[in-house]
Amino acid sequence: MTRPMAGPAQSRGYHMARRKLVYEGKAKILYEGPEPGTLVQYFKDDATAFNAEKKAVIDGKGVLNNRLSEFFMTGLAAIGIPTHFIRRLNMREQLIRQVEIVPLEVIVRNFAAGSMAKRLGMEEGTALPRPIVEFSYKDDALGDPLVPEEYVIAFGWASQQDMDDIVSLALRVNDWMSGVMFGVGIKLVDFKIEVGRVYENDFSRLILADEISPDSCRLWDIETGQKLDKDVFRRDLGNLTDAYTEVAKRLGVLPSNVTHTPTKPTLIN
Template identity: 70%
Template sequence: MARRKKVYEGKAKILYEGPEPGTLVQYFKDDSSSSVAVPSTLEGKGVLNNRLSEFFMSGLNQIGVPTHFIRRLNMREQLVRMAEIIPLEIVVRNFAAGPLSARLGIPEGTQLPRPIVEYYFKDEKLNLPLVAEEHIVAFGWANQQDLDDIVALALRVNDFLSGVMMGVGIRLADFRIEVGRIWEGDFMRLIVADEISPDSCRLWDMRQPERPDGTIPDPQPMGDVYTELARRLGVLPTNITHTMKPTLIN
């Protein structure tokens, strides 16, 4: 497909005008979107994230969770619906890790009493600050009904992803999504947008070798997370042979 006008370029993706009104072509780059110390470019990462995001978004569509995904076009591109992105990163946490452990002093790996949904304002200059529902409503980023719908959407995504990951021996500690608005006539609805990939998930490998005393260690962050996840899910292209490190979310 001939590329059209570039609409947006971020750390890990480029958006181009789509072939039809209301569509975009999403191109996955090899550049890292992680805030931790990993190489700035990971060879083949964009190919794998394209396949992985297709797998997760297609699965969500099939169970009635609306997403922007239409279809994969080639190794690095997919066709998506254009949406008005709400300027929030929605993070769902199942286990204490990262900033949550640091803020509250909860040991990393502690299972939370229930999934916790957090909101981060999408502004890189401000380092994606944690915000409350009161901020979101007061500043007009979303209304209370939007927030109720976002929580319901995020928890359904969590149920789906947790089940898929558990089925291949992976614990989903936490993840982030973005949500967008689309209009169908006068009717507005919210959909899952952006991507779902190891860039936006914290994944721990449950398949740990036994210790000499016969016990099994706690799940650990996955090494070579992009390749290993694609392999376990059965979407690994045969020409990907690199090794990659895991990325972490806020």
């Protein structure tokens, strides 16, 4: 029997049968993984800024972020920091451990920039007396508001012990990332991570989740101050793919012909 011609919706359905969508965010899509407790994280080319008020599709961004997040997560794992990363599957996808996300953006700052510089009237690039860890509550409708640790504990988003663990994890990530970036002539100004909970027997622990990429870091060339991160998109400073490619090249993680890869999954009719 011949199958009737599939229209776009049917062919999408045909594909989705193999892989169930779990969540579609602004920059990534999560699918059910091959084993319980795993997910497939797909990196899109979509870029958003200012709480999704500004949007664009940037050719090749997803491929670069998939590679870069793999590079950072495997490096961090090698120094003993637990992460959700299991392995890269292809140009745009990686297999990860499913976690219960702690609903916080954990931000580490070494130099004033972005919202901190604005809030405190500081010049961007001013060195901070020490790394500062801050938290914003993950809620797009509220614009991810900055929250004190006191709120986090009072509202039960995480315990005091969790917060102590999160701060020490964030500072270890900062030290490793700062050193690695310094080694390739880049200053790690600030970055954001997400952490999540995994359960093992009767215990739970917190591991690094989501992504680490130029979407979630501020990276400035040490010599020239040139921005090599998502601010290039936020502030219209040039070609974002070129900036991310530069970071990937310096770190030696550039897949060749990265900008010539298809930007969207293709539907097979």
